[in-house]
Amino acid sequence: MAWTRAILYSALSSYLWHPANANYVWPNEEIDELERILFEQDSIFGQPGSDLASFVSGCSGFGDGPQGGERNFGAEWLRTAYHDMATADVNAGTGGLDASILFETDRPENPGKAFSETFGFFSAVHSPRSSMSDLFAMAAVIAVGSCSNGKVIIPYRGGRVDAAGPGPSGVPQPQEDLASHTASFARQGFDVTEMIQLVACGHSIGGVHGVDFPEIVPNPPNTGTDNMVTFDTTNNDFDNKVAKEFVANNTQNPLAFGQNETTRSDFRIFNADGGKVISQLADSNDYFLSTCTTMLERMINTVPRSVKLTDIIKPIAVKPRNLFITPNADGTLYVNGFIRIANTTADANKSQVFIHPKSRSGKLLPVATATTKKGMSGGCDYPNCGPDFIFYMFNTTISAEDGISSFTIEIQNDAAGKTSQFDNGGSGFPFSDALQPLFSLSNQTESVVDNVVYNQLNVTALVLNAEDFSDISLIINVPVNLTAPISPWTQSKVSMKPLSKVPGTNHTLYTGSWKAASAAGTVPFDIVATGNKSTVSSLFNSWDNVPQFFDE
Ligand code: HEM
Ligand SMILES: *[C@@H]1O[C@H](CO)[C@@H](O)[C@H](O)[C@H]1NC(C)=O
Ligand SMILES: *[C@@H]1O[C@H](CO)[C@@H](O)[C@H](O)[C@H]1NC(C)=O
Ligand SMILES: *[C@@H]1O[C@H](CO)[C@@H](O)[C@H](O)[C@H]1NC(C)=O
Ligand SMILES: *[C@@H]1O[C@H](CO)[C@@H](O)[C@H](O)[C@H]1NC(C)=O
Ligand SMILES: *[C@@H]1O[C@H](CO)[C@@H](O)[C@H](O)[C@H]1NC(C)=O
Ligand SMILES: *[C@@H]1O[C@H](CO)[C@@H](O)[C@H](O)[C@H]1NC(C)=O
Ligand SMILES: *[C@@H]1O[C@H](CO)[C@@H](O)[C@H](O)[C@H]1NC(C)=O
Ligand SMILES: *[C@@H]1O[C@H](CO)[C@@H](O)[C@H](O)[C@H]1NC(C)=O
Ligand SMILES: *[C@@H]1O[C@H](CO)[C@@H](O)[C@H](O)[C@H]1NC(C)=O
Ligand SMILES: *[C@@H]1O[C@H](CO)[C@@H](O)[C@H](O)[C@H]1NC(C)=O
Numbered sequence: 001m002a003w004t005r006a007i008l009y010s011a012l013s014s015y016l017w018h019p020a021n022a023n024y025v026w027p028n029e030e031i032d033e034l035e036r037i038l039f040e041q042d043s044i045f046g047q048p049g050s051d052l053a054s055f056v057s058g059c060s061g062f063g064d065g066p067q068g069g070e071r072n073f074g075a076e077w078l079r080t081a082y083h084d085m086a087t088a089d090v091n092a093g094t095g096g097l098d099a100s101i102l103f104e105t106d107r108p109e110n111p112g113k114a115f116s117e118t119f120g121f122f123s124a125v126h127s128p129r130s131s132m133s134d135l136f137a138m139a140a141v142i143a144v145g146s147c148s149n150g151k152v153i154i155p156y157r158g159g160r161v162d163a164a165g166p167g168p169s170g171v172p173q174p175q176e177d178l179a180s181h182t183a184s185f186a187r188q189g190f191d192v193t194e195m196i197q198l199v200a201c202g203h204s205i206g207g208v209h210g211v212d213f214p215e216i217v218p219n220p221p222n223t224g225t226d227n228m229v230t231f232d233t234t235n236n237d238f239d240n241k242v243a244k245e246f247v248a249n250n251t252q253n254p255l256a257f258g259q260n261e262t263t264r265s266d267f268r269i270f271n272a273d274g275g276k277v278i279s280q281l282a283d284s285n286d287y288f289l290s291t292c293t294t295m296l297e298r299m300i301n302t303v304p305r306s307v308k309l310t311d312i313i314k315p316i317a318v319k320p321r322n323l324f325i326t327p328n329a330d331g332t333l334y335v336n337g338f339i340r341i342a343n344t345t346a347d348a349n350k351s352q353v354f355i356h357p358k359s360r361s362g363k364l365l366p367v368a369t370a371t372t373k374k375g376m377s378g379g380c381d382y383p384n385c386g387p388d389f390i391f392y393m394f395n396t397t398i399s400a401e402d403g404i405s406s407f408t409i410e411i412q413n414d415a416a417g418k419t420s421q422f423d424n425g426g427s428g429f430p431f432s433d434a435l436q437p438l439f440s441l442s443n444q445t446e447s448v449v450d451n452v453v454y455n456q457l458n459v460t461a462l463v464l465n466a467e468d469f470s471d472i473s474l475i476i477n478v479p480v481n482l483t484a485p486i487s488p489w490t491q492s493k494v495s496m497k498p499l500s501k502v503p504g505t506n507h508t509l510y511t512g513s514w515k516a517a518s519a520a521g522t523v524p525f526d527i528v529a530t531g532n533k534s535t536v537s538s539l540f541n542s543w544d545n546v547p548q549f550f551d552e
Contacts, residue, residue: 021314025425030310032319033129033540034158038138039315039386040340042378045322047544049125052142053381059147059205059236070226072235073121074147075206076114077139078296082202083110084136085302086171090189093305099132100163102485109171112212119485127523128477128489129540133160137300144296147205148238150383151289154297157309162486174216174255174263178272181265189302194295196277199269201292203231204242208254216254216263229254231266240288243281246270315386317345318409318422320429322545325436327400327462331504333433335404336395339370340378342387347415348372353392354410358428360403370394370409400505403433403464434464434536435472435529438509439545446518447551456515457546461496461527461538466508469531472496474512478520489523492516496527 021031041053056074080101087104088096105115122135141154172184185195210217210227217229231253232241245251246266255266270278281288301309323337339353346353353370370392379388398404406428412419424430441460446453459474466472474494481487496512514525524540 021316022311023425024316026316026319026429027539029129029539030158031313031316033125033127034134034138034156035313035316035319037125037130037135038141038156038313039380040378040389041142041381041385043389044338044376044378044391045544047542050378052121052125053146055121056143056146057381059143059238070209070228071113071117072206072228073117074143075235077118077121077136077143078202078205079114080118081136081140081300083115083171084133085299086184086188087167087169088188088302089168090187090302095167096302096304096307097133097137097160097300098163098167098304098307099136099160099486100165100167101136102132103163103166104169107169107171109169109173112209126486126521127540129524130158131160131162132486133162133303134158140296140300143205144238144292145385146382147236148289150385152238152293152296153384154293154300155312157301157312159307159309160303161307162488164488172265174213174265176265178268181269182272189298190295192272193277194298196269196272197281197291198295198299199266200240200243200278200281200288201295203253203255203266204238204240204288204292205231205235207231207235208258213263216258216260218259229258231255238289238292240281240285243270243278243288247275247279247282315342316340317342318411320431321391322542323431324439324545325404325433325462326438326440327502327505327507328397329503331400332397333400333404333505334395334397335368335431336393337431339392339394339409340389341392341411342389343379343415344387345415345420346390346392346411347413348377348390350413350417351415352412353394354412355394355396355407356410357396357398357407357431358405359398360405360433362405363402365398365402365404366396368394368396400433400502400507405432406430432536433462433507435527435538436462437527437538437541437545438462439547441509442546443549444522444543444546445549445551453518454515455518455520455522456513457522457525457543458513459496459511459525459527459546460499461510461512462502463508463510463529465506466498466510466529468533469529471531472510472529473527474514475526475528476514476516476520477523477525478516482517482519491526492520 037049043050059074084101085097126132141156144152172181207228207230208217210219219227232245234241319340321338321340326334355368357365372392376391380386408428409422414420438460443458445456476492477489478492479487480490494512494514496510499509499511522543526539528537
């Protein structure tokens with residue numbers, strides 16, 4: 001068993017991130033944002049989320065406080081995912097990863113800073129396209145990926161739905177007996193063998209903090225630290241030391257041989273089958289890692305029965321990133337943007353990349369050359385997570401009469417030395433001058449009134465044939481309940497007003513202004529024009545492209 005798993009693991013790891021999402025067509029609301037946060041850990045764009053993995057770099061990240069070793073963010077992210085999942089009832093089809101933990105942090109079963117700190121990292125990328133439960137699942141994936149130095153790559157799916165309030169309690173606690181732990185894990189969908197495996201996997205990193213569990217790890221007086229005692233001697237490495245040291249009886253795991261016998265839950269659990277499984281885990285690190293890949297994948301995919309997860313999200317090989325249209329004074333449109341290409345698809349030193357734009361009526365327009373240069377790259381922070389990305393930029397000027405509807409991408413001398421065409425499933429990458437925000441004429445301002453911070457967003461948009469539309473709106477996604485940690489989203493809609501015609505074109509500039517207390521966030525905004533003939537939209541525009549002003 002151990003052998004087959006280990007062989008399977010090493011065979012799999014060579015193509016774990018081979019770019020391929022079956023039938024993927026850009027843009028895709030379900031996948032694009034999650035794919036960006038997971039694989040664009042380093043980016044040329046300063047968008048939120050593009051550096052989350054850096055906080056668990058080397059596993060400890062910046063989590064080692066001034067006193068050293070007090071908090072391991074990777075461990076906090078993994079524990080958060082488990083505590084959120086642990087109240088699942090798989091027979092009833094309820095609970096699981098649903099971010100309900102955020103409403104449950106005052107419970108005795110959820111002590112410590114892990115949950116609020118994990119939320120603190122990931123709230124910046126919480127959006128209608130990235131639920132907090134999808135982000136907590138991703139937090140576990142990134143933490144374990146980084147802490148194992150790329151040896152545990154958990155396949156990641158999206159589609160989780162956030163709870164609107166607290167769920168039932170039931171996270172296992174260390175003072176409970178083996179029978180209640182066995183029953184609790186059974187409720188979560190794990191038998192005794194799987195319970196031992198999952199606990200050993202979880203307790204491979206981090207430790208017990210005396211500040212939160214003084215009955216397990218007594219606090220020396222006046223240290224002013226969180227007083228962490230780690231589960232094994234390699235708390236910054238996701239490896240089988242926790243099992244090895246347990247089996248060898250030289251463990252420092254406070255939940256196995258801590259001074260308080262009542263709270264030795266790891267001891268009781270690891271011995272629940274007479275010590276068989278923990279010995280297997282101790283015998284082979286490869287077996288440990290492949291077992292944890294399987295068990296942690298099951299853990300993060302434990303969701304309410306009503307939730308349908310997406311396919312496994314793989315890195316997208318060729319992906320438009322930021323595309324812009326700006327009207328010139330002479331009746332032409334300046335079109336520019338970025339294409340993100342995986343290093344498995346293009347070679348930064350050799351490939352030539354061409355953009356083939358199509359006019360509004362489908363006519364081929366002059367080809368634009370896309371270029372890259374040193375430093376225009378990104379990708380993952382830890383091995384085996386995904387490819388490096390090369391960012392290519394392009395620009396072209398087209399007549400406003402022609403307009404633009406889409407483009408295809410040609411890569412000459414690609415990573416395999418061939419020429420390949422990318423037509424996004426046949427109809428090209430959609431990109432239209434029907435409706436676009438004009439970032440250079442837009443702005444955002446942060447201001448403080450009576451100690452409340454406000455965000456204002458002023459947007460100018462370019463609208464083609466505006467007379468066709470009865471309504472042109474700036475739409476901001478905001479939480480329904482601003483005082484809840486997370487809440488369902490609602491759309492705050494502002495009608496945009498015509499400003500002026502763009503000379504020599506059929507485009508009109510529209511402006512709209514939105515302001516709210518900053519608790520409403522800076523979630524990407526939409527512009528939608530509705531008319532009798534058609535509805536056109538520009539969705540999920542990042543505030544990071546909007547120039548920022550500050551007000552007292
Ligand atoms: C009977 C089951 C379990 C019990 C009683 C238990 C108990 C505990 C306790 C008391 C701590 C110390 C927390 C702190 O001081 O911050 C801890 C830490 C941790 N647990 Fe568990 N745990 C269990 C299962 C799991 C599972 C299944 C996972 C994940 C797969 C997990 C992941 C973690 C992690 C990563 C930490 C370290 C947190 C940090 O260093 O901040 N635990 N656990
Ligand atoms: C041991 O843990 C139990 C359960 O948390 C607690 O009630 C007891 O006071 C602890 N004993 C000591 C000596 O800390
Ligand atoms: C560890 O301790 C247990 C119980 O005292 C004992 O049965 C076992 O042989 C010990 N293992 C080692 C490797 O010393
Ligand atoms: C491109 O060339 C530079 C300098 O010769 C080299 O350091 C780099 O590794 C090359 N990159 C690729 C992707 O081959
Ligand atoms: C592509 O990037 C990955 C991840 O950094 C790296 O392991 C691989 O060697 C790169 N491949 C090429 C052809 O440069
Ligand atoms: C526009 O693209 C051309 C290559 O086609 C490049 O030489 C030029 O620098 C680009 N201009 C800007 C402003 O990026
Ligand atoms: C504006 O629209 C009219 C009517 O459809 C068309 O005849 C004209 O060519 C358009 N002008 C430009 C610059 O697109
Ligand atoms: C801010 O944006 C609005 C709307 O796009 C625009 O009217 C205004 O001139 C801009 N202000 C500045 C200072 O750029
Ligand atoms: C944004 O628009 C509001 C309302 O029109 C205006 O008062 C404010 O000055 C604008 N902000 C900037 C930076 O121009
Ligand atoms: C849309 O259709 C309605 C009814 O047919 C008409 O009254 C209205 O003027 C039309 N609006 C536009 C913007 O064409
Ligand atoms: C908003 O959230 C807060 C905090 O979770 C809660 O106390 C309050 O009842 C919620 N309000 C509504 C209208 O749901």
